[in-house]
Amino acid sequence: MRETDDVRYDVVVVGAGAAGLACAGDLDAAGLRVRLLEAEGTVGGRMRTDRVKGFTVDRGFQVFNTSYPQVKRRIDLKALRLRAFTPGVLVHTREGLRRFADPTRRPKECRDLLPGRLMSGRDLLALGALSARDALAPPSVLRGGNGTTTLTALAEAGVSPQLVETFFRPFLSGVFLEDELETSARFFHLVWRSMLRGTLCLPAAGIGAVPAQLASRLPVHVLRTGVAVTGTAPDGVSLAGGDVVRARAVVVATGQRVAAELLPGLRVPEGRTVTTLYHATAEPPLAEPVLVVDSRRRILNTCVLTAVHPGFSTDGRALVSTSVLGSPGPTETAAVLPALSEVYGADTTDWELVHRVTVPDALPAMPGAVPLSRSTRFAPGRYVCGDHRATGSLQGALASGARAAREVIQDLNGAA
Numbered sequence: 001m002r003e004t005d006d007v008r009y010d011v012v013v014v015g016a017g018a019a020g021l022a023c024a025g026d027l028d029a030a031g032l033r034v035r036l037l038e039a040e041g042t043v044g045g046r047m048r049t050d051r052v053k054g055f056t057v058d059r060g061f062q063v064f065n066t067s068y069p070q071v072k073r074r075i076d077l078k079a080l081r082l083r084a085f086t087p088g089v090l091v092h093t094r095e096g097l098r099r100f101a102d103p104t105r106r107p108k109e110c111r112d113l114l115p116g117r118l119m120s121g122r123d124l125l126a127l128g129a130l131s132a133r134d135a136l137a138p139p140s141v142l143r144g145g146n147g148t149t150t151l152t153a154l155a156e157a158g159v160s161p162q163l164v165e166t167f168f169r170p171f172l173s174g175v176f177l178e179d180e181l182e183t184s185a186r187f188f189h190l191v192w193r194s195m196l197r198g199t200l201c202l203p204a205a206g207i208g209a210v211p212a213q214l215a216s217r218l219p220v221h222v223l224r225t226g227v228a229v230t231g232t233a234p235d236g237v238s239l240a241g242g243d244v245v246r247a248r249a250v251v252v253a254t255g256q257r258v259a260a261e262l263l264p265g266l267r268v269p270e271g272r273t274v275t276t277l278y279h280a281t282a283e284p285p286l287a288e289p290v291l292v293v294d295s296r297r298r299i300l301n302t303c304v305l306t307a308v309h310p311g312f313s314t315d316g317r318a319l320v321s322t323s324v325l326g327s328p329g330p331t332e333t334a335a336v337l338p339a340l341s342e343v344y345g346a347d348t349t350d351w352e353l354v355h356r357v358t359v360p361d362a363l364p365a366m367p368g369a370v371p372l373s374r375s376t377r378f379a380p381g382r383y384v385c386g387d388h389r390a391t392g393s394l395q396g397a398l399a400s401g402a403r404a405a406r407e408v409i410q411d412l413n414g415a416a
């Protein structure tokens, strides 16, 4: 069917990532006639999974957090066949691997939290107070901070520069995809809360199973893949080849860069780039499904994916994921295996690089003052949603998509 056929939709949503899927789902549930157009052959955007040489590899390592409110609202967790990471992380220090454990879940594993190992007694108190507040305060309190950066907030909470360098900077640079800790403290508090209250997991079929589940709930006539929108038209959107999809309202749910092209004048944040290397090795360097960070920050984080889901490998070898900031050149890439050898205490010379993925604009920058949720209204009949309008996370993308649906429905009802 040519899209120029007589159909006039209520809403056309551009981009079937998490935000577009949530938005289209809510609009459809409200009884509106919706078309969701996706440029790629599959849904998911930045949350996609590939099969490479028999390995299950996500388009950049990411984790699924069960405590996100939008996840609780929309996702059938059981159907994802989730398996969890060990709560907490292992930190590689000059003294070897230290466990940053969660005392509320693994009280027996907190030896390294004792003063003099990973942190001082004062740090332990500061961390306890910070964690209690973030876990227990209502989210509205955490969202209402004063626009400071994460680095400042940690200092204000009494965390010593030493603990920042040993743990917070290495760990959070893998979450924010920047290592200055200039990201909004309000976002940090929400992330810390979600880690204290939720479980970090991966679906059995990889992270792409999450958007795939959202897409599976849409009626068949809503989603069309393999269709790139090239511009907005007065009464809808235009496609390559000149076709027009007509609609009363357009929601642009692409990443920030394309959104700025489709909606000239839209201001978008900078993007953060990350690269993930996937190595296969006969012997797993660690049997535990745990995230490992490096206090020397030669890598962002690493983990043995097959310790989380053995099915991520089909040839019996272990699959190790390692992420680094930006897009490393040959020299920086060559430095990764020696660093992993130290971090895991294992011989990595025989490890095979089976896949490498660089994701430009993996996350939007979220400097201190940036609001954690912004209106999706851009111009009459034009809306924009996605993680860059909220927070750089699955929660942010879904919440922004939900907000776009609410605002479209209000405006269309007002116009009727």
Ligand SMILES: Cc1cc2nc3c(=O)[nH]c(=O)nc-3n(C[C@H](O)[C@H](O)[C@H](O)COP(=O)(O)OP(=O)(O)OC[C@H]3O[C@@H](n4cnc5c(N)ncnc54)[C@H](O)[C@@H]3O)c2cc1C
Pocket: 014, 015, 016, 017, 018, 019, 020, 037, 038, 039, 040, 043, 044, 045, 046, 047, 059, 060, 061, 062, 063, 064, 065, 227, 228, 229, 230, 253, 254, 255, 258, 274, 359, 361, 362, 363, 385, 386, 387, 388, 391, 392, 393, 394, 395, 396, 397
């Ligand atoms: C490596 C990495 C690690 C991450 N780690 C985590 C994590 O651990 N926890 C977490 O919560 N979040 C994480 N995130 C962030 C999370 O994945 C994103 O915030 C979320 O997926 C963004 O969804 P979105 O719908 O806003 O945008 P996108 O996923 O970018 O979706 C936009 C969609 O628009 C489509 N599109 C683009 N142009 C056009 C066009 N012209 N016409 C039609 N369609 C178009 C794209 O193909 C895409 O499908 C990570 C992201 C990456 C990349």
